[in-house]
Amino acid sequence: MQIDSNYLLPDIEQHFRVSAGPGAGKTHWLVQHIKNVLHNSKRLGKTRKIACITYTNIAVETILERLGTTSEHVEVSTIHSFLYKHIVKPYANFITDNFGLNVEKMDGHDDTILSNYSFLRDWKIRTGQLRITEDNKVINAFQNLKWIFDTSNELVVKTDYPHRANGYAIKNTSYLEYKKMCWEKGIIHHDDVLFFSHEIIRRYPFTLNVLRAKFPYFFVDEFQDSNPIQVSILKEVGSEETIVGIIGDIAQSIYGFQGAQASQFTSFALPGIEDYQMLDNRRSTNRIIDVLNITRTDLVQNRHRNEEGNIPKIFVGDMLGAHVEACSHCQREVVYTLSRDNITSNAMKRSANGIILNNQLFNELYDSDSNSIRRKTISVCIKAIELAREKKFKDAIKELYKMYGGITDKEEKKKKAMNDLCLLLSNYNTYNSGTLYDFHSFLKTNINSSIANLAKGKAKTFYETHSYQQLAICVKIPEDMSFHKTIHKAKGDEFDNVLIVLKEESNLEFLLAPDLINNEEQRINYVAASRAREKLFISIPNLSDANRAALSNCFEIEEV
Ligand SMILES: Nc1ncnc2c1ncn2[C@@H]1O[C@H](COP(=O)(O)OP(=O)(O)OP(=O)(O)O)[C@@H](O)[C@H]1O
Numbered sequence: 399m400q401i402d403s404n405y406l407l408p409d410i411e412q413h414f415r416v417s418a419g420p421g422a423g424k425t426h427w428l429v430q431h432i433k434n435v436l437h438n439s440k441r442l443g444k445t446r447k448i449a450c451i452t453y454t455n456i457a458v459e460t461i462l463e464r465l466g467t468t469s470e471h472v473e474v475s476t477i478h479s480f481l482y483k484h485i486v487k488p489y490a491n492f493i494t495d496n497f498g499l500n501v502e503k504m505d506g507h508d509d510t511i512l513s514n515y516s517f518l519r520d521w522k523i524r525t526g527q528l529r530i531t532e533d534n535k536v537i538n539a540f541q542n543l544k545w546i547f548d549t550s551n552e553l554v555v556k557t558d559y560p561h562r563a564n565g566y567a568i569k570n571t572s573y574l575e576y577k578k579m580c581w582e583k584g585i586i587h588h589d590d591v592l593f594f595s596h597e598i599i600r601r602y603p604f605t606l607n608v609l610r611a612k613f614p615y616f617f618v619d620e621f622q623d624s625n626p627i628q629v630s631i632l633k634e635v636g637s638e639e640t641i642v643g644i645i646g647d648i649a650q651s652i653y654g655f656q657g658a659q660a661s662q663f664t665s666f667a668l669p670g671i672e673d674y675q676m677l678d679n680r681r682s683t684n685r686i687i688d689v690l691n692i693t694r695t696d697l698v699q700n701r702h703r704n705e706e707g708n709i710p711k712i713f714v715g716d717m718l719g720a721h722v723e724a725c726s727h728c729q730r731e732v733v734y735t736l737s738r739d740n741i742t743s744n745a746m747k748r749s750a751n752g753i754i755l756n757n758q759l760f761n762e763l764y765d766s767d768s769n770s771i772r773r774k775t776i777s778v779c780i781k782a783i784e785l786a787r788e789k790k791f792k793d794a795i796k797e798l799y800k801m802y803g804g805i806t807d808k809e810e811k812k813k814k815a816m817n818d819l820c821l822l823l824s825n826y827n828t829y830n831s832g833t834l835y836d837f838h839s840f841l842k843t844n845i846n847s848s849i850a851n852l853a854k855g856k857a858k859t860f861y862e863t864h865s866y867q868q869l870a871i872c873v874k875i876p877e878d879m880s881f882h883k884t885i886h887k888a889k890g891d892e893f894d895n896v897l898i899v900l901k902e903e904s905n906l907e908f909l910l911a912p913d914l915i916n917n918e919e920q921r922i923n924y925v926a927a928s929r930a931r932e933k934l935f936i937s938i939p940n941l942s943d944a945n946r947a948a949l950s951n952c953f954e955i956e957e958v
Contacts, residue, residue, distance in 0.1 A: 401674045403427040406434050410615075413636055413671040416645045417663070419699045420690065420928030421681025424645045425457075425890065428619055429464045431643070436471055441614045449613040450474045453620040457890045461619075473613070477628050478588050481595040482507055484612070486586075489598045489605055496597070503584025507591050508796065512580055513537045514803075515770040521579060525572035534761040535563035543573055544657050545593040547626060553593055558655070592627040599634060610639040620890060621646035622663040623653040629662050636668045649694055649914045652886060652922045660915070681892055683707025686927070686934050689952050693912045693924050710934040712941065712955045717899045719958035720937030721746065724897045728933060734893040735882045736926040742899055744871045746882040759864070759872050763834075766860035772849045775801055775841055776834065780866070783822050784873035788880060794819055801846070818845055834869065835861040885926045896930035898923065900938045903945065910948055 403423025407414065410431075418424050432448055442448070450472055452458055461474045473480070490501045518536060522528045530536060539561035545553045555577055561568045580586070586594070599606050616635055618624065621644040624632075636642035644666055651660035679687050679699040685707045691698050711727070713720035724733045737743040760777055767773040778800050786794035798815040805811045821844055829837045835852065838861055842849050852858040885898075900906065900923070908920035908927075927934060936953070946955055 399672075399674050401427075401676055402678060403676060403680065404430070405674075407431065410435050410438055411641055413641055413668040414643045414674060415621075415663075415666065415671055416643070416674045416676065417647060418676035419647055419679060419694065419697055420650060420925070421679045421892065422647075422676040422699070423678070423680050424647070424676070425461065425464075425619060426680075427676070428617060428645055429461060432465060432472055432617070435615055439615070442471065446612060446614055448472045448615040448617065449480065451477050451480060451616070451618045453623055453889065454887075456887075457619065460890070477618075477624070478507060478591045481631070482591050484609055485595040485598050485605060486591055489602065490594065492602055493594065493597060496601075497581055497594075498578050499581040499586070499594075500584040504586065505584065507586045507588055509588055510585065510796075510800070511537055511540045512576075512583075512585065513540070514774065517579065521572070521576055524579070525569055525575050527566075527569060527572060529566065530563045530568070532563040534764050535561060536568060537764075538761070539563075539568050539573070540576055543576070543587075543589070545589050545627060546657065547630075553596060553627070555593075589625075592625055592631075595631060596627050599631060606634055610635060613640060615641050615643070617643040617645070619645050620650075621666070622648050622651035622660055623656075623658045623889075624662065625657045626659065626662065627657075629666065633666075633668065642668055649696065649921055650889070650925050650928075652889065652918060652925055654918045660921075678702040681931055682928070682934075683932060685709055685952075686930050689909070689934065690924070690928055692952060693908055693920075693927070694914055695912065696915065708933050709954045710936070710952060712936045712938060712949060712953045713958045714938055714941045714955065715958040716939070717742070717746065717937045720899070720935065721897060723956065723958045724895065724933075724935040724937075727935070728895045731895055732881055732893075733895045733897050733933075733935070734888070734929070735897045735899055736885045736888050736929065737882070737899040738885060738901065738905075738922065740884055741872060742901065743882045743884050744873070746899060747880060759869055763860065763864075763869070767857040769850050769857065772838070772852075772857075775846055775849050776838060777869075779818075779822060779841055779845065780837075780869050781873050782819060783826070784870050786819055786823055787826075791819075821845070830866055830870070832866055833862055834864045834866060837866045885922050888929050889925060892929050892931055894931045895933040895935075896926070897935040897937060898926045900936060903938060903940050903942065906936075906938060906941075906945060906949070909952075910945060 403426045416424060416427060432450060435448055436442070448471065450461060452461060452474065453476065455476060458474050458476060465472060490499060490504060493499065494501055513533070518533055522530055539557050542557040543555055546556050548554045555573045557573070577590070616632070618632065632642060644663065646663045648660045648663050651658060677697065677700050680702040683703065683705050684701045687699055687701050689710055713723050721733065721735060735743065735746045737746060763773055763777060778797055782794040782797040785797060795815045798818055799811060802811050802814060805814065825840070829840045838852060852861055905923060908923040912920060914921050914924055941955065949955065
């Protein structure tokens with residue numbers, strides 16, 4: 399059934415799926431629906447709540463804000479926080495013997511990869527892989543670990559592709575050992591929250607009954623990016639008592655690399671599930687909707703605002719030039735740049751065009767410097783500083799904790815992290831334009847006098863030939879609040895003026911040979927284009943005559 403974003407469901411006691419393109423008003427509709435349920439439900443009472451799951455912390459804040467005062471009867475959360483709070487934390491002690499989880503030391507979940515020398519050596523001994531010396535390859539494999547259902551529906555920990563170190567394939571079985579070693583220390587990663595929830599529910603089904611009793615309604619926004627473990631838990635939740643509603647768009651599925659499958663949105667089934675579709679685009683001008691419609695073949699969006707707007711522009715040439723040009727077309731308004739990767743978005747952020755971009759620089763630092771305390775201090779401090787500069791203070795503090803292995807008292811650790819962070823930030827001008835060698839000297843004088851001096855050799859050369867800024871630019875910034883974002887972090891958001899920064903001409907495929915259903919890279923660029931309300935710009939280094947002609951229907955093309 400087709401609906402618009404003001405439609406109120408006549409029957410709130412039925413499972414539903416709402417699918418719609420970008421800017422249709424899915425999130426708007428969800429907020430209205432929650433209010434509708436709060437108003438009309440006879441099953442909520444004083445203590446029961448509506449669970450509203452969304453993808454990012456920013457989306458959580460947006461929904462809470464839009465719900466206003468009614469939000470105390472609604473628990474809005476990311477799936478990881480929700481399952482940690484309601485399943486893993488209360489019941490983790492049931493499964494300690496099965497998985498060797500140290501519940502006493504467990505303190506939340508994060509994506510810290512354990513990689514210090516003695517930990518890795520212990521792992522190599524336990525898994526019979528002492529011959530491995532290329533630790534960065536091992537760390538890279540650890541970063542890629544995921545829990546996946548195997549053919550007999552058991553969860554196994556895997557990487558997407560076989561990782562090799564010193565010419566040998568890293569043993570598949572050794573990844574579970576890595577997990578166990580983390581759990582022994584009480585460390586659990588985001589993905590483990592889903593794994594443990596699944597295992598707890600499977601072994602102790604009463605936990606699911608408790609969850610259903612607490613949450614008679616369970617709604618999931620951005621469902622197309624759900625992990626299969628989440629989908630399986632949700633099916634269980636909806637199999638009795640709890641009403642499940644899912645909202646999403648298959649063409650905006652952009653987290654395949656984390657195990658999400660776009661098809662699971664359309665194939666999700668529960669008894670009597672009702673399907674609704676919204677065809678309007680309430681966000682963008684007609685010219686922008688035209689671009690979105692040529693990209694997409696499964697639906698055509700209607701122009702709700704029906705304002706013509708400016709013709710979208712493609713700037714051919716340097717990305718910083720494109721940004722200057724886009725800004726000049728928007729007079730004093732902000733232009734948000736959306737990039738595929740952190741490196742490009744950070745480069746936009748700092749206008750650091752002259753700096754050689756290298757994603758691998760932190761790995762190279764680890765390879766060049768065999769002194770684990772020194773390299774860790776350097777890398778932790780750079781990451782903490784750059785996170786704090788983006789107002790990610792919690793993440794910055796957490797990063798600094800990695801340096802204080804010897805301090806067990808939580809308060810003492812927190813105090814030290816605050817002091818160190820203040821000192822690092824207040825002296826930013828002292829080291830930010832110098833070499834890594836200068837930064838090392840600064841840290842030795844001000845943060846940790848026991849870090850080793852740099853004598854002649856590979857490490858010293860690395861520190862002397864790389865700048866602080868080169869490393870700083872590679873820092874990954876979670877849930878970016880600035881004007882320069884990665885496309886993944888802009889998901890669900892909207893901006894008046896958007897400049898999409900594309901690295902090469904082939905990235906224009908989403909406009910020239912669209913195949914959103916089968917191609918995630920194209921979907922990522924589609925998501926980027928659909929964030930724009932008023933003006934859309936694309937930056938591309940080169941453009942062939944043939945492609946120029948093909949795009950001239952929907953775009954004005956300018957050299958920069
Ligand atoms: N019924 C409505 N009345 C007024 N404004 C609306 C309505 N529905 C949606 N909007 C506005 O339209 C814009 C797009 O809505 P929303 O963000 O909910 O879309 P969406 O479908 O969730 O988008 P996307 O999937 O692209 O993230 C927002 O600015 C929202 O406030």
